[in-house]
Amino acid sequence: MAANKLSAVRIAVKEAPITICGSGRVRSDESVVHYPPQCANSVAVGDNVFCFDFAFGPTVSQRDLYNTLIQPMVDKVMDGIDCTVLAYGQTGTGKSYTMGLAYSDFCDEQHLGIAPRCLKAILDSLSQEQENRIVSAQVFASFIEVYNEKAYELLGRQSTQICSRGQRFNGGIQMPIRNQDDLLNVLKVGTQNRHVRPTNMNQNSSRSHAILTIYVLRPNCSKSVRFNIVDLAGSEGVRRTGHEGIARQEGVYINHGLLSINKVLMSMSSGHAVIPYRDSTLTTMLQESINARSYFTLLACISPHTCDLAETNSTLHFAKGAKRLKQQHKRFAAATNTMPTDFRRPLPSSTAIKRPRLYNSNTSNNRGLSSFSSPPKRFKSTLVRTRSEMGLTPKAKEHTRQEFIRMRQQPILIDVSNSISNGIPLPTYEDYLDLKMKNEQLQRQLHLLTLEQGLRQASSVPSFECSSTLYSINEEELENKTPVMFTSSPTSVSGVAPISIISDITALDSTIVNAPVQEQISADETIRRPTSRRAIARKSNFITSNDASMQTRRRSQRIAMKTQSSQRSKELSGNILRLLNNGNEKELQQLPLIGPKTARSIILQRQRLGSFVNWKQIQSLPIWHGSTWNRFVAHNCLDID
C-alpha cells in the first residue's frame, strides 16, 4: 500500500451538534464555538483561538470524518505501523458515538462510527490482498474497559477483571474477525458489557474508559500490528452529574484516569525523562500504544453550549498542549530516519507493561525480542576489553599507579660532572623547561589514575615543586635571566649544580661530585646556550643516558598513544552508545556514573525516542545534572565529536 505522508501526531477537534443535549442543560440556540474563516482548521471560543490539524463542525458526517481523519491511519496499519486514535472530551459530546462504540449505532450506515468502519476497511483491504496473493493476514480484536481503576475484559460472557493498577497487562481475549458478522458480534458484546449509567449530562453515559484493539497479524511476522481505538469516559464535574455514592466514586475514578492521561501526554510533549505511565491503570495499558513509534490521533470533542464553556475551554487547552507532541515526534522522526538498522531493534520496556522476554535466541519468529537479549553479552566483553586497554579497569589502574610511584621514587638525575669536564654548559633555563615537561608528563600519567576516582583526586595531583626533579626553581626569577651566563668554574660542586653560580637553582638532593679541572672561562666571554630543546637533548651528556632514551621513547610513545587512544576512544564510544541503546537497567548501571535512577531515565528516554542516534542527542536528555555529563564523558573516555 502506498505510504502517504501522514503526520505522526495529529490533533483534531469536533463540535457536537447543538441539538444533542441531556436533561438539565440550559439550551442555547447559538453555539459558543466559531470557526475563523481566515484561519483554516481553527476554532474560536470567546477570545481564544485554537489551531489544530482538523476542525470538524457539528454537521460533519461520520463517513466524512472517517475518510478524512482515520482512513490514512488504516493505511498505515496495513503498512505495518501501530496506530492509536483517542477521543477526549466532556461527557455527552459524542465521543462514543464518533468512535462507534455505542451499541445503538451499528444498524444505520449513516451513524456507523470509527471502529466498525475501520474493521470493515481492514477486512476489505485484506480480502483484496487475498485476491492478489495467496496468503493473507488475520484480524483479531480485543475489547477492554477500565472501570474504577480496574481493567475488565468485555468480550467474555461476563466482564472479568484482568488487571488493576501497577499490574502487568498481557492483553485480553483476542477474537478472530473474519467477516462482517464477527465484527458486529464483537462490537455488540463489548458495548453491551460496558459500564454505562444515566447522568444529568448524558442518558447513556459511559462510566469507563474503553480500548478496542484491532490486531493485524501477517503470516511472516511475529508481532501483530495494532490499531487502538480509545473512547475515554467523559470528563465531568462531579456536582453536575448529580451522582452520589458509587456513581460519584465512579466519577472520581474517571477524572483520575483522565488526569493521568493528561499528565502522560504533557510529560511526553515536554520531553520529560520520566513519563508517569504508572499513575493509573488506563495509562499503564496505553503505554505500549502512545509512544514515539506509533501514529497517534487525538480527537477532542467539545460542546457548543454556553453552560459547558469551562469544560470546552479545558478540553481545547488539553488538545493545544498535546500539539507539542508533534514537535517532539518530529525530532524523533528526524532521528530515526537517519538511524542505522542496528538501532531499530525493539527496545525493552522498563515500566509496568513488559514484553515477554524470550531468551532463546534460536526462536526464529521472535527475532526482535531475542536480538536484544544477546547483544549485551557481546557488548559487555568488548566493553571490558576496551576499558582494560584504556587503563580503566581496576587492574590497569593499579598498574599505572605502581608505575607512577616507581617513577616518582626515581629522581631524574643530572650528572654535571661530565658536562663540566667536557666544557659543556651547565643546566640552564631550557633545561628547566625540559624538566618541567617531564613533570607535566608525570602529571598526565597521574591524571590517568584520577579517572578511577574522579575529579576529586585530580586536586591531589602534585605540583611542580613536589616533583622528583633535583631542582627547585624559582620560575619568576628565572624568566628574566635567559640565557644564563656564568663567569667562573667551580673546582668541586656539592649537589649537581654550581649553586653559587646559578643561584636560582637549588639542589634538593646532595650527590657529591668531584669536578675535574676545567678550562677557565674568561669573565667577558659570554657562552650562548643552544636555545632549542632538541639541541640540548642532543648534547645530553649532562643528562643520563637513561633519561635521554626515556625522553625519546616517551615522545614516540606519546604520539603512538595519542593515535591509539583516539581510536580506542572512538571504539569505546561506539560500544557505549550501543549499550545505551540496547542494554537493560542492570547493564547500563555497569557504566561509570550511571546509577539505578539514571539507568531508568535512560531507558524511558530511549523508549520515547525509539533509540539514541548520537551523543548530542544523549547529551540533550534531561537526565544530566550539573557537571554529570562532563564527568560521564571523562570517566568513559568518550570521543563524542
Ligand SMILES: Nc1ncnc2c1ncn2[C@@H]1O[C@H](COP(=O)(O)OP(=O)(O)OP(=O)(O)O)[C@@H](O)[C@H]1O
Ligand atoms: N453527531 C451526532 N449526531 C447525532 N447524534 C449524536 C451525535 N453526537 C452524539 N450524538 C448522540 O448524543 C448522545 C451522547 O453521545 P455519547 O454517548 O457518544 O457521548 P459521550 O461523549 O460518549 O458521553 P460520555 O462521555 O458520557 O460517555 C448519544 O445518544 C449519541 O447518539
